[in-house]
Amino acid sequence: MQKEGDLILVKEKSTFLSDESKTARHPCYSEEAHHHFARMHVAVAPKCNISCNFCSRKFDCANESRPGVVSELVTPDEAVRKVLFVASGMKQLSVVGIAGPGDPLANPEKTFATFKGIAEEAPDLRLCLSTNGLTLLDHIDQIKALSIDHITITINAVDPEIGKEIYSWIYYKKKRYKGLEAAKILIDRQLRGLEALVSLGVLVKVNSVLIPGINADHLAEVSEVIGAKGAFIHNIVPLIVTPDTVFEKNGIKNPTAVELQAVQEKCQGDSPIKMMKHCHQCRADAIGLLGEDRSSEFTKEEFLNKKIDYNIKERADFQHQVEQKIRRKKEGKEDNAILEKESDMSVVRIAVTTRGEGKVNLHFGHAKDFLVFDVSETTITFIGVRKVQSYCVGGVMNCGSEKLTILDETKAILSDCQILLSSGMGAVPQKYMRDQGIIPVIRSGDMEVLLHESEKYYRYMNPEPKQQMEVPSIR
Ligand code: CLF
Ligand code: SF4
Secondary structure, eight states: OOOOHHHHHHHHHHHTTTTHHHHTTTTTOOGGGTOEEEEEOOOOBBBSSSEEEEEEOOOOOOOOSSSOOOOOOOHHHHHHHHHHHHHOTTEEEEEEEEBBBGGGGGGGHHHHHHHHHHHHHHHHHHEEEEEETTGGGHHHHHHHHHOEEEEEEEEESSSHHHHHTEEEEEETTTTTHHHHHHHHHHHHHHHHHHHHHHHOOOEEEEEEEOTTTTTTTHHHHHHHHHHTTSSSSEEEEOOOOOSHHHHTTTTTTBHHHHHHHHHHHHHHHOOSSSSOOOOOOOOOOEETTOOOOOGGOOOOHHHHHHHHOOOOHHHHHHHHHHHHHHHHHHHHHHHHHHHHHHSOOOEEOOOOOOOOOEEOOOBBGGGGGEEEEESSSOOOOEEEEEEOOOOSSSSSGGGGGGGGGHHHHHHHHHOOOSSEEEBBOOHHHHHHHHHOEEEEEEEOHHHHHHEEEEEEEHHHOOOOOOOOOOBBBOO
């Protein structure tokens, strides 16, 4: 679709970009970008070469949103066509990732054929890869040749004694290893792979799954080690216990939001590395802004048969304008920095439902996660993402009192919040939340403006802000 000149131009440009420019349009590497730029995953990689004790790739439903879950696998050719189709209509799409449902590098032919096709047909899209790292070192040349400059390695431990509690086995060079030996090989390959990528100039993100009772006290060490080796950002994601896994059978529980926050703070304290807090733990076929998943809109029938109008210039103009808007907003914030330091820093904690774009624009019943912020008179601090089961699986009209269990879970994960800000909410959940001491504020529009207005409203109604509460559950 694109001319050869486009490819050369885009690739040459990316070679000279600073780290900041490389991440400015990557929704996972930049917290700011995640409100405005979208990613899509193409599910071309079903196999895996290790067995994590928390992994299950069996279940899929419209409401299930976590890594390893997909509705439909695609071939490399289909994946390229799907990317072009989605990118034609979704101008804010800036990154295409391969994140499973297995390990992309356990399916190297499919993975690299897909990336090659995308690099040729849509050279403005950044390529992103998420791997367990076992065979990274075997693919460095292909990664370099395709300019894949964002790679995630999931490293849950740097101590094999802890690693052996997390991995059942690995399959490496045609041999299966178990226990301590497996963990030793995997960790060694992950860390050497990380070093090799850093030396190539790849921006490496490390994901670590927080597993209570197993690696919670160890993740600060992981952060320190990966930081020293040049990782760009560390993303600690809460374990989601799924049925038929070793951890489920062993009675391991999901961490609470407070545990997650405490571990993130400890890691940040001990390490110079940036912490990612806005991960939505996406499906392996997710499409859209991080807070939304539009994967069900792009069926095979549509992207294989409908006309594709991929206009690289229009996309570049659109993304440039978005970037300018973000820059202006950031400069405005910096101008207010002195004022903010002098202001009252006591905060109101607010949960928001959003589809992204910096707006409150999602009905409570459709939210699969909430963004949580601490808001003072002049500051807004992002705390993290809390995942839930959405209250309404179908239309808004399906809301009703039979969803009490979901409301109980939602209340539990938001128990430290004083306000729930949403563009819409049925009478039943509104009353329920109010009875639990969480005030629903139903408004649509600019998130920043509405966060400040909600904070003012809360203070007006409650001159003495309530103290933050403890131990909400993640799910
Ligand atoms: Fe996908 Fe991962 Fe690339 Fe992002 S997701 S391969 S780095 S483009 Fe992002 Fe999703 Fe969290 Fe992953 S929010 S699960 S961190
Ligand atoms: Fe599952 Fe990923 Fe672990 Fe493979 S590396 S077992 S796909 S979580």
